[in-house]
Amino acid sequence: MTVRPPQSLSPSFTRDSGLNLLEYELMSERADALGRHGLKVEKAIAALSVLSDPQTAPERREQLLNDAADAVWAFFIQREICGLRSNRDAVQRYGIPKEVMARLGIIRPKP
Numbered sequence: 844m845t846v847r848p849p850q851s852l853s854p855s856f857t858r859d860s861g862l863n864l865l866e867y868e869l870m871s872e873r874a875d876a877l878g879r880h881g882l883k884v885e886k887a888i889a890a891l892s893v894l895s896d897p898q899t900a901p902e903r904r905e906q907l908l909n910d911a912a913d914a915v916w917a918f919f920i921q922r923e924i925c926g927l928r929s930n931r932d933a934v935q936r937y938g939i940p941k942e943v944m945a946r947l948g949i950i951r952p953k954p
Contacts (some may be wrong), residue, residue, distance in 0.1 A: 873921075873924060873925050874925070876921055876924075877918075877921050877925050880914070880917055880921045881918060881937075883914045883917070883918070883939065884911075884914050884915055884918045884937050884939070886908065886914075887907075887910055887911035887913075887914040887915070888911060888937055888938060888940075888943075890907055890910070890911070890938065891907055891908070891911055891940065891943075893907070894907065894943075900930070908942055908943060908946060909946065909951060911939075911940075911943045912943050912946035912947055912949070915922055915937075915943055915944075915947060916947050916948055918933070919933070937948040
C-alpha cells in the first residue's frame with residue numbers, strides 16, 4: 844500500500860507562494876537591467892561612429908573607446924547574472940568592434 848502525502852505538504856510550483864513571487868520579481872528586474880545595459884551599449888557603439896573622422900582628437904578617440912568598453916563590460920556581467928554565458932551572439936548583434944573587445948576589464952587610472 845502506498846501513501847500519498849497531503850497536498851498541503853507537497854511543494855507546488857503552480858501556486859503563488861511568497862518564494863515564487865519573489866523569484867518572479869527578481870527575474871523581471873534582471874531582464875530589465877539587461878535591457879538597460881543593452882541600450883547603453885547601443886549608444887556607446889553609435890558614438891564610435893566619429894572614430895572614422897580624421898578630425899577626431901586622439902584624446903576623444905581614447906575616451907570613446909574606453910566608455911564603450913566600460914558599457915560592454917557591464918553588459919557582459921549582467922548577461923552572466925541572467926545565466927547567459929556566451930557573449931558571441933551579443934558581440935555580433937551589437938557589432939562590438941575588436942578595439943572595444945580588447946579593452947574589456949582593463950582598470951584605468953583616474954585622471
